[in-house]
Amino acid sequence: MKISVIGCGYLGAVHAAGMASLGHEVVGLDVDTDKIARLQAGKVPFHEPGFDSLLTEQLASGRLEFTTDPSKVAEAEVHFIGVGTPQQKNSKAADLSYVHAATDSLIPYLCEGAVVVGKSTVPVGTARALRSQIQQAQPSAELIWNPEFLREGFAIKDTLTPDRIVYGVADGAEWAAEKLDTIYRSIIDIPTPRLIVNMETAELVKVSANAFLATKISFINAMAEVCEATGGDITELADAIGHDVRIGRRFLNSGLGFGGGCLPKDIRAFHARSLELGLDESLDFLRLMDEINLRRRDRVFAMAEELVGGEGALAGKTVAVWGLSFKPDSDDIRESPALDVAGRLVAAGATVRAYDPAAMQNAIRQVPGLILTESPAEAAEGAEVVVLCTEWREFRELDPEAVITRCPGKRIVDGRNCLDREAWVRAGWTLRSPGRPDLAATE
Incomplete structure (x- = not known):
């Protein structure tokens, strides 16, 4: 089938290449000329494992192309909208300007019976309004909301073998769902669960999933605060409660907290939308979760400060920061707790020597005081102290004895609770980590 993907950022570019790999003819459209030129040349503008080869293969197949010319989408039967919905500059609400711009640019090129498929994360109520706008211009067209569930570092897997597919479909639009089935046929036949719901439910699925995951992370980080006050061990606590099948162990890793381009802005936008709906009390816990998450950055910074002498002692000290991206296997620094801590260390007067396997060039543009x-x-x-901020495998597998010869302070803050604590202490390190008792080397 001939399809288009409007918006060729992280979501759109991966989706376009993924759909081409299923055998469809795909044109990716974006207004960013530099991004389009790089993608068309087979150069990936972001870090995502495996995407380089997928992009190269699909461009070579002739089934995939990228353009800034909207007229090239005119022959497509199905159009995916995958633009960003960042947080507004002066509000916690979602900025829908890119969604509206994408829709406006697409409408003149909709053929009869065209299907528009929204994949962007939007506040509930957005899809029905867009559907009305589309059908006023092209009455035979239809809109389906098909939320994405990509995890950075696993985007190809989540595109081609997702754990579920959700369609938000209006009454009488079953024919449009059948057309989308044609595109996803090989995925559906794996088999993959396919849920058909109304538009409002489809919009709520993504933000509800993110809110639930953020709740688990915030809960365990709140318990880390309790552990620090009482002498408990947050990792042992998480292991113990994680054996309860009703709770599970995943997303119960305490540390520096969550970041990235989805969870922070999505829970804020969800809370902002709840206020607009008069549901202040129903989702006020989202505000508390955001506060807990941001406090983790304060705590890790304070741990580094305490290890070198207390409040104000970082000025003039050399501090190593391991990790700048918000998570491993990504170069994304949006809302990165790691980069936030690195920036605070620089602001405190420390000389900050930083390393990240993928995100350094993005990071230096935001925090120019870093020494890469x-x-x-x-x-x-x-x-004087090392602060581990992102749990890259490279850091988890480091030989502590080999590194200690470079670090005269022999102190480390494991901001992600990902190191083998006993091994590092045996090697001579003093180690601190959120929610766990301090461990110090003995002479």
């Missing part, structure tokens, strides 16, 4: 290095060991050179 080529390895974790080089970052630790001359440091």
Whole structure:
């Protein structure tokens, strides 16, 4: 089938290449000329494992192309909208300007019987309004809301073998769902659960899922605060309650908190929408979760400060920061707790030597005071303390004995609770981590 993807950022570019790999003819459309030129040349503008080869293969197949010319989508039968919905600058609400711009640019090129498929994360009520706008211009067209559930680092897997597909379909639009089935046929036949719901439910699925995951993370981080006050161990606590099948162990890792381009802005936008709906009390817990999450950054910064002498002691000290992206296997620094901590260290007067396997060039544009290095060991050179902020595998597997010779302070804050604590202490390190008792090397 001939399809288009409007918006070729992280979501759109991966979706376009993924649909081409299923055998469809795909044109990706975006207004960013530099991004389009890079994608058309097979150059990935972001870090995502495996995407380089997928993009190259699909461009070579002739089934995939990228353009800034909206007229090239005119022959498509199905149009996916995958633009961003960032947080508004002066509000917690979602900025829908890109969604509206994408819809406006698409409407003149809709053929009879065209299906528009929304994948962007939007406040509930958005899809029905867009459907009305589309059908005023092209009465035979239809809109389905088909939320994405991509995890950075696993985007290809989540596109081609998702754990479920959700269609938000209006009454009488079953024919449009059948057309979308044609596109997803090989995915549905895996088999993959396919849920057909109304538009409002489809809009709520993504933000509800993110809110639930953020709740688990915020809960365990709140318990970490209790553990620090009482002498408990948050990792052992999480292991114990995680054996309860009603709770589960996933997303119960305490540490620096969540970030990225989805969870923070989505829970804020969800809360903002609840206020508009007069549901202040129903979703006020989202505001509390956001506060808990932001406090984790304060705590990790304070731990580094305490290890070098207390409040104000970071000025003039050398600090190593391991990790700048919001999560491993990504170069995304949006709402990155790691980069936030690194920036605070710079602002406190520390010389910050940083290393990240993928995000350094993005990070230096936002925090120009960082000194970028080529390895974790080089970052630790001359440091009074190391602060591990992102749980890249490279850091988890480091030999603590090899690194300690570079770090005269022999102190580390494990901001992600991901290191083998006993091994690091045996090697001579003093180690602190959120929600766990301190461990110090003995002479």
